[in-house]
Amino acid sequence: MNWTPDDLMTVNAARALAGAGTCFVGIGLPSAAANLARRTIAPDLVLIYESGTLGSKPTTLPLSIGDGELADTADAVISVPEIFNYWLQAGRIDVGFLGAAQVDRYANINTTVIDRGPDRPEGRLPGAGGAPEIAASCGKVLMVLRHSRRNFVEKLDFVTTVGHGSGPGDRARLGLPGAGPVTVITDLGVLRADPETAELVLTEVHPGVEVEQVVEATGWKLRTAATVGVTAPPTTEELTALRDLRRV
Amino acid sequence: MAEILSLQEAVARLVRPGQTVAMEGFTHLIPFAAAHEVIRQGITDLTLVRMTPDVIYDQLIGMGAARKLVFSWGGNPGVGSLHRFRDAVENGWPRPLELDEHSHAGMANRYVAGASRLPFAVLRGYRGSDLPTRSATISTVRCPFTGEELAAVAAVNPDVTVIHAQRADRAGNVQLWGLVGIQKEAALAADRVLVTVEEIVDTLDPRPGAVVLPAWAVHAVAVAPGGSHPSYTAGYSVRDNDFYQAWDPISRDRETFLAWMRTHVLEAA
Numbered sequence A: 001m002n003w004t005p006d007d008l009m010t011v012n013a014a015r016a017l018a019g020a021g022t023c024f025v026g027i028g029l030p031s032a033a034a035n036l037a038r039r040t041i042a043p044d045l046v047l048i049y050e051s052g053t054l055g056s057k058p059t060t061l062p063l064s065i066g067d068g069e070l071a072d073t074a075d076a077v078i079s080v081p082e083i084f085n086y087w088l089q090a091g092r093i094d095v096g097f098l099g100a101a102q103v104d105r106y107a108n109i110n111t112t113v114i115d116r117g118p119d120r121p122e123g124r125l126p127g128a129g130g131a132p133e134i135a136a137s138c139g140k141v142l143m144v145l146r147h148s149r150r151n152f153v154e155k156l157d158f159v160t161t162v163g164h165g166s167g168p169g170d171r172a173r174l175g176l177p178g179a180g181p182v183t184v185i186t187d188l189g190v191l192r193a194d195p196e197t198a199e200l201v202l203t204e205v206h207p208g209v210e211v212e213q214v215v216e217a218t219g220w221k222l223r224t225a226a227t228v229g230v231t232a233p234p235t236t237e238e239l240t241a242l243r244d245l246r247r248v
Numbered sequence B: 001m002a003e004i005l006s007l008q009e010a011v012a013r014l015v016r017p018g019q020t021v022a023m024e025g026f027t028h029l030i031p032f033a034a035a036h037e038v039i040r041q042g043i044t045d046l047t048l049v050r051m052t053p054d055v056i057y058d059q060l061i062g063m064g065a066a067r068k069l070v071f072s073w074g075g076n077p078g079v080g081s082l083h084r085f086r087d088a089v090e091n092g093w094p095r096p097l098e099l100d101e102h103s104h105a106g107m108a109n110r111y112v113a114g115a116s117r118l119p120f121a122v123l124r125g126y127r128g129s130d131l132p133t134r135s136a137t138i139s140t141v142r143c144p145f146t147g148e149e150l151a152a153v154a155a156v157n158p159d160v161t162v163i164h165a166q167r168a169d170r171a172g173n174v175q176l177w178g179l180v181g182i183q184k185e186a187a188l189a190a191d192r193v194l195v196t197v198e199e200i201v202d203t204l205d206p207r208p209g210a211v212v213l214p215a216w217a218v219h220a221v222a223v224a225p226g227g228s229h230p231s232y233t234a235g236y237s238v239r240d241n242d243f244y245q246a247w248d249p250i251s252r253d254r255e256t257f258l259a260w261m262r263t264h265v266l267e268a269a
Helices: A005-015 A029-039 A068-072 A080-089 A131-137 A170-174 A211-216 A236-246 B007-014 B032-040 B054-062 B083-091 B104-116 B183-189 B241-252 B254-266
Strands: A022-025 A046-049 A095-098 A140-144 A181-185 A189-193 A200-205 A223-230 B003-005 B020-023 B046-049 B066-071 B098-101 B120-123 B138-142 B149-154 B160-169 B174-176 B192-201 B211-213 B220-223
Touching: A005 A029, A005 A140, A005 A181, A005 A236, A022 A029, A029 A046, A029 A095, A029 A140, A029 A236, A080 A131, A080 B104, A080 B120, A095 A131, A131 B104, A200 A211, A211 A223, B003 B007, B007 B032, B007 B192, B007 B220, B020 B032, B032 B054, B032 B160, B032 B192, B032 B254, B046 B054, B054 B066, B054 B083, B054 B241, B054 B254, B083 B241, B083 B254, B104 B120, B104 B149, B104 B183, B120 B138, B160 B183, B183 B211, B241 B254
Parallel strands: A022 A046, A022 A095, A095 A140, A140 A181, A200 A223, B003 B220, B020 B046, B020 B160, B046 B066, B066 B098, B160 B192, B192 B220
Antiparallel strands: A181 A189, A189 A200, B120 B149, B138 B149, B160 B174, B174 B211
């Protein structure tokens, strides 16, 4: 079977959920990956959507976080204050799965505004949504986004959501309980936060991708692991499950 | 006590220019018909409150009904940008739009405080984020018992909250189910509550997981079948995802947007 860079990203993002019990799912790429994980590596994964569903089991990919099927197939449907206060803030969720418009070397996220220069108004992005508290309170955070110098920037125009702040120890200083972003999966490879420096380091590339390509697509001087691995190609099972999910 | 009114009369009586209005519904049960009536009646200078502005506020903003937006995520879910919202913020078209911007957790707690008639709510939130630098309604408070510093968010108390529900009975008791979002809190935080419903029935049969707003907590009920389209009403309709995708090209261009609103809202009473 053939695959696209987006397939590689989604398949590897799904693999990152191996062993997770509960996942707070952002819409778009994270939702595709989390639903693929339920059909492959993590069949018992509990999907939690901020619209108020615990344990959604959709048969096709939802367009929004509030499509009817998410509620119809859920173990429980609860209110929005309840999902953020009783479930997320209380530390009951293992993994938060986020996308981002801009990310920096410490996996901080901007989804608010883009600086377009002194003579132009700020470019407007959708805003925070659930991300600041998802990144604070989940046991750990996975991120999935396409790799480019526009998205992987030296300095964020605005810090919407804290990943590792300005480096090691910052999460503890800020009182953020979870481990924060541990893995960032892109269409080129996989970056992991170095436990010592908290900085994102390239640890794997996808089949057919050169390390130099990833460095070139990153807006800061990207550190690479001593040995950069290659992710396993998508299996027929993974690709079949992904295409099945995408059918409308 | 709830009065059962036509949508036109309910909006005319409850929603006034310059007021703070929340039209809630988290993806589900978004009160589009009521918003369209607000646009048709030319009610303007509104402060609009809503966690996810969605297409409903893109339309109100693009028609110049709002001077300020209080929100936590302003996109077209699963599709992309809200182009009228962006045009107002970036270019001041058709008028400048002031923003008060939060996270979802912050906004949810602002409604909880409002419904509880408390001045503020506490949460563990916003730590390290730049969001507090742009909002006068985010601060911190020290816990008197443990000394922990927590985020404090000001209560939100709309003049009017508008929601859509499955049904009401003839006395004006309202029943809604499925994703119930933030609607109960938004309704109880407001001075006046307008509910549009799919139908009025003789008896509200109990439904698992349903929220009931008693008639004495509601001011007006108006029948508006299909009133949540292109959002949906569980048990009555499904989300029109094709429309949400079609909205992207309609809303990108000012003239295309205005022509669409003329045909589908202004001239479609």
